[in-house]
């Protein structure tokens with residue numbers, strides 16, 4: 665895992681997660697979560713027999729909605745404060761799991777029908793490559809990955825790491841934390857290259873921001 669992901673986890677561990685959780689209580693983003701839930705249900709064709717694992721669940725809004733609707737869902741995170749929050753909000757299945765450094769097969773004893781990695785922009789290109797490989801290994805045949813990435817097209821100010829990742833370290837105005845976090849930005853072409861030979865696109869769109877293009881949102885199917 666990259667030093668950038670490690671630093672951001674360190675920031676969440678040293679108070680950032682508490683701030684993130686408090687901010688979500690002040691501004692729960694209910695409409696956004698309902699939209700994501702509807703999107704996920706749609707991709708699953710409302711099939712409640714599907715087994716779902718969420719990577720980096722944070723405050724657990726999506727996992728809770730899926731659980732309440734009757735899906736079998738495991739929420740995961742690597743930060744203890746988030747894991748406590750997942751427990752507090754009533755999620756039944758929770759695992760501490762670092763998707764970049766823990767072995768999937770040591771943590772889960774089954775292949776998932778759907779893995780969700782939502783709003784985790786703290787990954788450089790090598791981290792994303794690793795995430796795609798972990799998800800590929802963790803999914804059943806024809807399993808789906810729902811994932812989003814911040815769009816490089818709307819971040820012309822970004823700097824570039826030696827491995828080609830566009831990024832910056834910053835504090836978000838709408839989710840203020842004391843320390844800066846690492847944010848990476850990807851073009852659609854970057855994503856196509858990173859997932860090559862592992863996944864095919866089932867659905868792709870842009871959303872967020874004034875022009876509805878802050879994020880790339882993808883549903884991907886594992887290729888054989």
Ligand SMILES: C[S@@+](CC[C@H](N)C(=O)[O-])C[C@H]1O[C@@H](n2cnc3c(N)ncnc32)[C@H](O)[C@@H]1O
Nearest residue numbers: 720721722741742743761762763764782783784
């Ligand atoms: C910006 S938060 C998003 C949380 C939630 N998915 C949401 O949309 O609100 C990013 C989350 O990913 C988690 N995370 C970051 N790197 C991780 C890693 N390598 N393994 C597991 N979780 C990670 C963080 O602890 C945090 O909960």
